[in-house]
Amino acid sequence: MTVKTMKKKIAVICAVLLFIALTAVFLYCQNNLIETTYFSFSSQKLPESFDGFRIVHVSDLHNKSFGKENAVLLKKIENEKPDVIFITGDIVDSRHTDFDVSLSFAGQCVKIAPTYYVSGNHEHRFDNAEEMFEALKNIGVTVLENEKAEIRRGENKITLYGLSAKQEDGFLGDYSSQIKALCNEKDDSGFSVLLAHYPQYLSNYAQAGFDLVFSGHAHGGQFRIPFTNQGLFAPDQGFFPQYTGGEYIENDTVMILSRGLGNSLIPLRLFDRPQLICVTLKGE
Numbered sequence: 001m002t003v004k005t006m007k008k009k010i011a012v013i014c015a016v017l018l019f020i021a022l023t024a025v026f027l028y029c030q031n032n033l034i035e036t037t038y039f040s041f042s043s044q045k046l047p048e049s050f051d052g053f054r055i056v057h058v059s060d061l062h063n064k065s066f067g068k069e070n071a072v073l074l075k076k077i078e079n080e081k082p083d084v085i086f087i088t089g090d091i092v093d094s095r096h097t098d099f100d101v102s103l104s105f106a107g108q109c110v111k112i113a114p115t116y117y118v119s120g121n122h123e124h125r126f127d128n129a130e131e132m133f134e135a136l137k138n139i140g141v142t143v144l145e146n147e148k149a150e151i152r153r154g155e156n157k158i159t160l161y162g163l164s165a166k167q168e169d170g171f172l173g174d175y176s177s178q179i180k181a182l183c184n185e186k187d188d189s190g191f192s193v194l195l196a197h198y199p200q201y202l203s204n205y206a207q208a209g210f211d212l213v214f215s216g217h218a219h220g221g222q223f224r225i226p227f228t229n230q231g232l233f234a235p236d237q238g239f240f241p242q243y244t245g246g247e248y249i250e251n252d253t254v255m256i257l258s259r260g261l262g263n264s265l266i267p268l269r270l271f272d273r274p275q276l277i278c279v280t281l282k283g284e
């Protein structure tokens with residue numbers, strides 16, 4: 001082999017190695033660098049003392065840990081100085097069953113701000129989901145499984161509703177009666193917020209007249225088409241899903257949909273970095 005051929009071979013090997021290294025770094029960033037997305041929401045219905053109220057929204061952690069014991073994620077949440085933290089389900093994963101990662105994360109959230117939780121479909125795949133809800137309650141998380149809670153600030157309050165991901169009429173059944181039952185308790189005059197894991201029922205949420213909805217489940221469509229708001233696939237919605245991430249408006253209802261933080265069956269995200277959402281409420 002001549003010196004020239006040898007040099008050529010080394011250059012090709014170096015180029016291939018560089019390509020592999022850059023791809024590995026790129027994929028690592030796509031799946032581990034958290035992107036914080038900011039929204040502001042204004043409404044005439046918002047009570048005066050809630051002007052400037054900050055909500056951090058966490059969804060679909062799937063037992064993932066960003067840094068040791070989620071230190072990176074928790075620092076990001078703390079930096080936003082939230083008044084409340086909302087967790088919209090799939091905090092655990094039915095394939096990665098270490099509850100301690102998620103319970104420890106939720107326990108640290110409570111130290112930052114009052115934390116409210118609704119379940120996702122993954123929690124309900126476990127026989128001991130109720131035990132997990134009890135554990136969350138014991139560490140100070142408000143669990144809203146088809147329940148409501150009041151959030152007070154100054155002299156005012158807003159009402160927070162939580163819709164369980166456990167579909168009482170069976171998986172992918174008609175969820176509307178369950179939604180209706182929760183909504184029957186709704187005080188139509190006040191500002192209302194709904195936490196609901198599934199985004200594809202936005203029409204039902206809008207029909208019920210919720211002002212603001214926080215949702216997850218779609219994982220941003222897992223692989224997103226760059227420079228668009230289109231994802232490739234989402235559970236229950238199939239290919240090219242309608243709801244993948246961001247803000248959706250129907251009638252007078254605004255839904256904030258998180259792309260989530262972790263993965264489940266498909267352990268890879270592309271152009272769909274893990275997302276933390278921060279919403280500031282504003283009076284009009």
Ligand SMILES: [Fe+2]
Nearest residue numbers: 060090217264
């Ligand atoms: Fe999920």
